[in-house]
Amino acid sequence: MKGLFAKSVANGKVVVNMDSPLSGVPVLEFGPGFSGAYCAKLLSDFGAEVIKIESPEGDPARGRGPFAGNKPHPEKSGLFVYLNTNKYGVTLDCKKSEGKKIFKNLVQKAYILVETFPPSELSALGLSHNVLREINPRLIMVSITPFGQTGPYRDYRARALNICQASGESSLMQTGTLEREPIKDARLADDFDCGQTAAVAALGVLLSREKTGGGAHLDISMQEVLMSLGRVDILRYANEQGLMRRDLRGVVVGGLMECSDGYINLVAIQENQWSGLLKLMDNPEWGRDEICQDEMSRAWNADEINEKVQAWMIKHKKEEVYHRGQALDVPITPVYDPEDVVNSRQTAARDFLVEVRHPEIGKVKMPQPSYRFSETPWRFARPAPRLGEHNQFIYRERLGLSREEIDGLKERKVI
Amino acid sequence: MDQMDQKVFDLSDIRVLDFTWAWAGPYGTMLLAFMGAEVLKVESMARLDHSRVRSLIAGPTYGGVNQTGPFNELNLCKKSITVKLSDPRGIEVIKRLVKISDLVTNNFRPGVMEKLGLGYEELRKIKPDIILVSSSTCGSTGPEKDYSGYAPSFSSISGLAHLMGFSDGPPTLVGGRVDTSVGTTMALASLAALIHKKRTGKGQYVDISSREAMSCLIGDALVAYTLNRDVYRREGNRDEIFVPHNAYRCQGYDNWISIAVGTEEEWQYFCRALGHPEWIRDERFLSRESRKKNEDELDRLIAGWTSGRTDYEAMEILQKAGVPATPMLDNEHLPEDPHVQARQMFLKISHPELKERIALAPPWKTDSPGDAQIKRHAPLLGEHNDYVYGKLLGMSREEIEKLTREQVFY
Structure with missing residues (x-):
């Protein structure tokens, strides 16, 4: 029973095929916010059998756009489809004692539980790690919270905006001015990043499990995840007293440049990149000036040089300088909006967008994971669940409840 | 309590032959090293990891190759070997290391590993169940596969930068945290492939596109376009639901x-x-x-x-x-905040050239206190040549000295 995936064998027969790295690995997802949903999405992308537990009111992503037809509807959220395709969905009210009992039964059968409740709230529900590990000693419990399970802010409330500001990330977003407020990351990117790090930790424990035997409680603090992602810049002060501020620009040639029809990012630090850039601009005379001679003097005079490069860029189109620049080995990239990303020839050539079915919306095109596995490609298993769609299946097939019992739970609004 | 001493992460049986450099890949393999994997970083004086010599923001740095910030923050707990890949004898040594490794990682431009004779097909001949994880700007297929970029490039072409900034201002490029996010994706894919290998005995090739990794973080904005032809824009700190x-x-x-x-x-x-x-x-x-x-x-x-x-x-x-x-x-x-202090995020570690240095704890805490610690500083260049060539490959002292003298181990 110490094996990594002992439970994939039932009655002496292997019951799951291994088309995916996590085929047949049972995962429970439970709690508010988007980080837990993204974490479990990544696991389901690898073929894990994820049961998403929603409160009877439904997951917050159901209330968030984009909605098909732009009309808010809990079964028509594109965000919900993106986060929950391939998962099973059940509803459960864990404030009721019957609900708690069902939850514990689900926990007993799970390898991984991803949850996002404030630490005190889970204890108040009587579902803390101490309780759950009695039920399932090998459980990998992943708790994602704003500030972690310990420390003075453990019960502080925070959303992605707050975490971004409290982790140093906002201070690093170079908007060029201290006059205006520090800004947040794009949309839900911070929630998703925290979910991704949580998934890494969960898989690390799963892979270790054969040797360690036991389960674990993973304490994922969103503040710490973002600090870790920004660690080079954050430590620059601790180690070298180097202050990073949002009004300070880099001291190298390049950065954001405006073209006639939008923006590009230019990198032209190394010699080959710099000479490629000169070629792109038809070798202007000023390129032979003393200040352009080597990397160091270009860095010292970056402002002056950038001004001249910008004057050239504004007369050209972003796609043109992108392809011509890259052909000359200059890392130029256009600033794409979502439409550009969707319509990019590279997106098409790599099938980055995949079409999934949804009973209420029809066909939806959404990103597949950014990694292509040669042996275990991503596959569509089932549409994102409608609210409570798999109550019958999970509670009957997995927990062995009778139809009458399930009807009773429904009547008492437990599910 | 005995539970406190029990290990939660134990990847000590996993060996990673790590060709990654710059920021993204090294952060990813560092996460594996935090979990106990043995990460052998392949380096060379002939082609130094640029995080040992410069930074995109701060420009060229002074001090020795073992002393820069970016390198020291992104390579904790790893081992470093030096070997010249342009020398066929160097490649032979690498192939012997492949034989005793589980995972090979790189973030070269597509085609570089093949040119070195270390493409997936070659590696498979040496070790049939090897996993190769490659990360590049645009992925290893498609018309733009040879295009190159750095973190701000990924943020620009993925749609991320367009969605950040003031509604009346330009887009905002993002640097470091984009690289480390791609690195996290690399760690995730590596762990999934390792689990699959443990279950089935099969290795595989994993191809990561950095721009796609960033686009995944704004998946909802892409769906808004495919669903309704809506093009979302940046709006400062505003949110569609929450207010204020x-x-x-x-x-x-x-x-x-x-x-x-x-x-x-x-x-x-x-x-x-x-x-x-x-x-x-x-x-x-x-x-x-x-x-x-x-x-x-x-x-x-x-x-x-x-x-x-x-x-x-x-x-x-x-x-x-x-x-x-x-x-x-x-x-x-940040270091003065009482909560950050209580959580012990800034840790003092020793470093042979810099004496004491501050490192940041791993992005997780577990039941086992050791998991929140940093066990070792980033390696000095070539610090582990003797261990890897001598102990792991069983080469004699004379042989190692000869190859060092002839600048193969360089």
């Missing part, structure tokens, strides 16, 4: 408090905490929709309150009332 949702200036120099009110309940707590219970009945703010419509006005009123308080005072008042609020912390003030 912004950072507000406080007393002192460049101090800010961020506030994110999500529910009706929180809105009422908020108004009372500010001493403005009348806002609850104010027609301009009666519903979420009306607050959204009058958000500029609301922001002005809130700033009037915050400007008379310090960021920490504002946090305490609002948190006590049950409202999500935090100060804006930068790299100077």
